[in-house]
Amino acid sequence: MNPRLRAPCLLLFLVSLIPFSLCAQVTNDRLLHASDEPQNWLTYSGSYASQRYSTLQQISASNVKNLELKWVFQVQSLQKFETTPLVVDGVMYLTQSPNDVVALDAKTGRAFWIYHYATSPASRPCCGIVNRGVAILGDTLFMATVDAHLVAIDAKNGHALWNVKLAEAAAGYAMTMAPLVVKDKVIVGVAGGEFGVRGFIAAFEARTGKEAWRFDTIPKPGEPGHESWRGGDWEHGSAAVWVTGSYDPELNLTYWGTGNPGPDWNPEQRPGDNLYSDSAVALDPDTGKLKWYYQFTPGDPYDYDSVQIPVLVNANWNGAPRKLMLWGNRNGFFYVLDRGTGKFLAGRPFVKVNWASGIDANGRPIITPQPPGVPTFPGIQGGTNWYSPSYSPRTGLFYLSTWENYATIFSGVNADYKEGQRYTGGANASPIPGADNPAGQRQGPVNTYTEALARGAVVALNPETGKQEWKFDMHDVNTSGILTTASDLLFVGGREGYFQSLDARTGALLWKQNLGGEIIAGPMTYQVDGKQYVCIASGNGLFAFALRE
Amino acid sequence: MRLRSLSLRSILRCAIICSVLAARWPIAYAQGQDRAPQYFQSDIQYGAQIFASQCTSCHGENGDMVPGVNFRAGQFKRVLSDNDLRLTITNGVPGTAMQPFTFGASELTGLVSYLRNMNSFSARGLMVGDPAHGRALFEGAGNCASCHAVNGKGPRVAPDLGDIGALRTAELIHRTLLDPAASMLPSNRPVRAVTRDGKVINGRRLNEDTYTVQLIDEQERLLSLSKADLREFTVLKSTPMPSYKDKFSSQELADLEAYLLSLRGVK
Numbered sequence: 001m002n003p004r005l006r007a008p009c010l011l012l013f014l015v016s017l018i019p020f021s022l023c024a025q026v027t028n029d030r031l032l033h034a035s036d037e038p039q040n041w042l043t044y045s046g047s048y049a050s051q052r053y054s055t056l057q058q059i060s061a062s063n064v065k066n067l068e069l070k071w072v073f074q075v076q077s078l079q080k081f082e083t084t085p086l087v088v089d090g091v092m093y094l095t096q097s098p099n100d101v102v103a104l105d106a107k108t109g110r111a112f113w114i115y116h117y118a119t120s121p122a123s124r125p126c127c128g129i130v131n132r133g134v135a136i137l138g139d140t141l142f143m144a145t146v147d148a149h150l151v152a153i154d155a156k157n158g159h160a161l162w163n164v165k166l167a168e169a170a171a172g173y174a175m176t177m178a179p180l181v182v183k184d185k186v187i188v189g190v191a192g193g194e195f196g197v198r199g200f201i202a203a204f205e206a207r208t209g210k211e212a213w214r215f216d217t218i219p220k221p222g223e224p225g226h227e228s229w230r231g232g233d234w235e236h237g238s239a240a241v242w243v244t245g246s247y248d249p250e251l252n253l254t255y256w257g258t259g260n261p262g263p264d265w266n267p268e269q270r271p272g273d274n275l276y277s278d279s280a281v282a283l284d285p286d287t288g289k290l291k292w293y294y295q296f297t298p299g300d301p302y303d304y305d306s307v308q309i310p311v312l313v314n315a316n317w318n319g320a321p322r323k324l325m326l327w328g329n330r331n332g333f334f335y336v337l338d339r340g341t342g343k344f345l346a347g348r349p350f351v352k353v354n355w356a357s358g359i360d361a362n363g364r365p366i367i368t369p370q371p372p373g374v375p376t377f378p379g380i381q382g383g384t385n386w387y388s389p390s391y392s393p394r395t396g397l398f399y400l401s402t403w404e405n406y407a408t409i410f411s412g413v414n415a416d417y418k419e420g421q422r423y424t425g426g427a428n429a430s431p432i433p434g435a436d437n438p439a440g441q442r443q444g445p446v447n448t449y450t451e452a453l454a455r456g457a458v459v460a461l462n463p464e465t466g467k468q469e470w471k472f473d474m475h476d477v478n479t480s481g482i483l484t485t486a487s488d489l490l491f492v493g494g495r496e497g498y499f500q501s502l503d504a505r506t507g508a509l510l511w512k513q514n515l516g517g518e519i520i521a522g523p524m525t526y527q528v529d530g531k532q533y534v535c536i537a538s539g540n541g542l543f544a545f546a547l548r549e
Numbered sequence: 550m551r552l553r554s555l556s557l558r559s560i561l562r563c564a565i566i567c568s569v570l571a572a573r574w575p576i577a578y579a580q581g582q583d584r585a586p587q588y589f590q591s592d593i594q595y596g597a598q599i600f601a602s603q604c605t606s607c608h609g610e611n612g613d614m615v616p617g618v619n620f621r622a623g624q625f626k627r628v629l630s631d632n633d634l635r636l637t638i639t640n641g642v643p644g645t646a647m648q649p650f651t652f653g654a655s656e657l658t659g660l661v662s663y664l665r666n667m668n669s670f671s672a673r674g675l676m677v678g679d680p681a682h683g684r685a686l687f688e689g690a691g692n693c694a695s696c697h698a699v700n701g702k703g704p705r706v707a708p709d710l711g712d713i714g715a716l717r718t719a720e721l722i723h724r725t726l727l728d729p730a731a732s733m734l735p736s737n738r739p740v741r742a743v744t745r746d747g748k749v750i751n752g753r754r755l756n757e758d759t760y761t762v763q764l765i766d767e768q769e770r771l772l773s774l775s776k777a778d779l780r781e782f783t784v785l786k787s788t789p790m791p792s793y794k795d796k797f798s799s800q801e802l803a804d805l806e807a808y809l810l811s812l813r814g815v816k
Contacts, residue, residue, distance in 0.1 A: 105771075105773030108773055110758060154701050161701040
C-alpha cells in the first residue's frame with residue numbers, strides 16, 4: 001500500500017469499528033447547536049437560549065387546520081403532568097410522576113422501556129409530585145427527583161447508572177425541574193421554598209455523578225449579600241430553584257431564576273432584601289461562581305418566585321446589537337436585562353399591577369404596598385408563573401402566558417420553623433368571596449366563577465418597547481407553556497384543556513383541539529421520517545399531532 | 550425475630566450455595582397460609598446465609614432463643630402468612646428489640662423461605678460462594694460480559710444486570726444459569742425481522758403490539774418497526790446465552806450466583 005494512503009485507510013478502518021450508537025450520541029457540540037437540528041428537541045427549552053422556538057415549518061398557517069392526532073401516550077399517574085419531552089433521532093424521552101422515565105417511539109408513541117424510580121416516602125414537594133423532564137448527554141439521561149436525588153440513566157435500556165442525593169427530602173428539599181447539561185456537567189436546583197430550606201444550584205460530573213460545585217442562593221455570614229438578611233433568618237430563607245436555567249456559551253454563563261424568600265408571606269420575620277431570593281443569577285458553569293445577579297422583588301411579601309425561564313436573545317437595543325435576557329416575571333413586570341452584566345434595561349407591567357408603581361432607573365421596584373384587606377395585583381400565582389415563554393426571531397416578539405386581572409388579599413402571620421413542615425406565614429384570601437384561593441390549583445371540568453377571579457391570556461410583547469402587540473384571551477387562567485415555529489405559528493394550551501395554534505404575528509386563532517385535561521406543560525415539536533409533529537401533555541396523556549396524509 | 554444491621558458485603562462474602570444442584574424444586578409448604586406457597590432450595594439457602602449473618606445474635610442458630618418464637622417448630626407470636634413474616638421483618642415490632650430492616654425483595658424471599666423450612670434444612674454439603682471469583686468468571690470464562698453490561702459498563706445486547714440481585718430471587722438466577730431459554734422473560738426474546746426490501750434486523754424485543762414491535766438491535770439502536778412493513782417477523786424462543794450446567798463446576802456456579810446476587814443497582 002502506498003504509505004501516504006496507509007494512515008487514512010487505517011483511520012477509515014477504525015472509524016468503521018465505531019458502533020452506530022456512538023455516532024448517534026448527543027455530544028456537547030449537538031447541544032450547542034441544537035437549533036440546527038430542528039428534527040430533534042435536545043433540551044427542556046429546545047436550546048440553550050431557551051426560546052422554545054423551532055425552525056420547522058412543515059405545519060403552517062395554511063395547513064394547520066389539517067392537524068390530526070397521531071398517537072397518545074397515557075401515563076400511569078393521576079398527578080399533574082408537566083413534562084416537556086426530549087426527542088433524539090426518533091426516540092422520545094419523557095417523565096411521568098413520580099419519577100419514571102419513559103423512552104418511546106416518537107412516531108407511534110409505543111414504549112421501548114420505562115425506568116421506575118422509587119421515591120422516598122419522606123419526600124414532600126409543596127405543590128404536586130411532578131417532574132418536568134430529563135436532560136441528555138451522550139447516551140445518558142439525567143433526572144432530578146422529588147426526594148432530591150439526581151439519577152443518571154442509560155438512554156438505550158433505562159438502566160440506572162448512578163444516583164446521588166443532594167439534600168434531605170424530609171427537610172422539604174425536592175426537585176421537579178429538568179436538569180441542564182453544560183459541557184461535562186449536569187446542573188440542577190432544589191425546590192422547597194415552602195419549607196424554609198436554604199436553596200442552592202449544584203453541578204455534577206455527568207460521567208460519575210460527583211458534585212463539582214454548589215452555589216448557595218442565600219449567602220452565609222461573611223459572603224457578599226449576607227447583609228440583606230437579619231440575624232439567623234437566612235438559614236431558612238428558601239430562595240429555591242425549581243425551573244431549568246439557560247446558558248450562553250459565548251459568555252460562558254448559565255442563568256437561573258430563584259424563588260421566594262421564606263416564610264413566604266411574612267416579611268416581618270425576615271426584614272431586608274433577602275438576597276438572592278426572587279433573582280436572576282448568572283453563574284460560571286465551570287466553577288459555580290456568581291458573575292452577577294439582579295433581584296426582581298426585594299424582600300418579597302407576595303411569593304413572587306422568579307423561577308421563570310431566562311430567555312436569551314441577541315437583538316438591537318437602542319439601535320445597537322446587544323445580548324439581552326427577556327424575563328416575564330411572576331410579579332407582573334416584563335424585564336429586559338443585559339445578560340453580560342446583569343444591567344437592568346427595562347421593566348414594564350404586562351398585567352394589572354398595584355404592588356409597585358414602576359421600576360426605577362436602577363432597576364429597583366417603586367413599591368406601593370396595599371393597605372390591609374385591599375387586593376394586591378397580581379395575586380399569589382402571579383401575572384405569569386413557571387410556564388415556558390417563547391421568543392420568535394422571525395417576529396421579534398416575546399410570547400407569554402398570563403393571568404389577567406388577578407389579585408389576592410395578602411396577610412402575613414408568624415410562622416415557626418420546624419424542619420420538614422410548611423413555613424409560609426400567610427393568611428391570604430381571595431377578593432372573591434367563596435372563590436378558590438389561590439386559584440392556582442387544578443380545576444375540574446366545570447368552571448363558573450373564574451372570570452370574576454382572573455382570566456387567562458397569551459400576550460405578544462415587543463421587547464424593545466414593552467408594548468403589547470396582541471393579546472389572545474381565554475376564559476380560564478392560562479397554565480401552559482408556549483412554542484413558536486418558523487412558519488409563524490404559536491402553540492399553546494391552557495387549563496381548559498384546549499390545545500391551540502395562533503398566528504404568531506396577529507394572535508388569530510387558526511386551530512384548536514379539546515384534549516379534555518388541563519395543559520400545564522410546554523409544547524414542543526420534532527420531525528421523524530419527514531413529518532413534523534407537535535406534542536403536548538394534557539391531563540394524564542401525551543398527545544402528538546401531525547398533518548393528515 | 551430480631552435482626553442486626555445488614556452488611557451486604559459480609560453476607561455475600563460468606564454466601565452459602567448448595568452443591569447439590571439437582572434438588573431445586575418446591576420442597577415445603579407452610580401452615581397458616583391462604584394457599585400453599587412454594588419454596589425453592591436456592592432461596593432457602595440464600596435465606597440461610599442472611600439469617601446466619603443477621604438474625605442469630607438474637608434468635609440463635611436454631612431460631613429458638615426469643616421466648617415464644619421457635620422457627621424450626623413453626624412457632625411465631627404474631628405471624629400467620631408469609632406476608633406477615635415479610636411485614637414483620639420490614640416494619641419490625643414496635644416496643645420490642647425487633648427493629649425494621651430494609652431488605653430487598655429477593656432477600657425477603659430468601660429469609661421467608663428459610664424460616665419456613667428450618668426444620669428440614671441441612672447445611673451439610675454446602676459450599677461458600679465467592680462473589681469476587683464469580684465476577685472474574687462473569688468477565689472471563691463465562692463470557693457473560695460480552696453481552697451483559699453491569700450498571701452501564703459493557704454492551705447493551707442483553708439486559709444490564711446491575712440490579713439483577715434485587716430483581717431476581719436466588720432460585721431464578723440459578724435456574725437461568727442452568728436453563729436460560731426456559732427462564733428468559735418473553736420481553737427479552739430475540740427477534741428477527743426482514744423488511745420488504747430484504748433488510749434483516751436482529752435484536753432483542755422490548756415491546757410488541759398488534760401492529761408494531763420495539764427492539765434494540767445488534768448495533769444498540771432503539772428501533773420501532775411496523776409489522777405491515779415487514780416481510781418476515783420471528784420471535785425466537787432460543788437464546789444466545791449458553792447453559793452453564795456443564796460449563797461450570799458447582800463451586801463456580803455458586804461463585805457466579807453469589808456475584809449476581811450482589812448486584813443490587815445503584816443507590
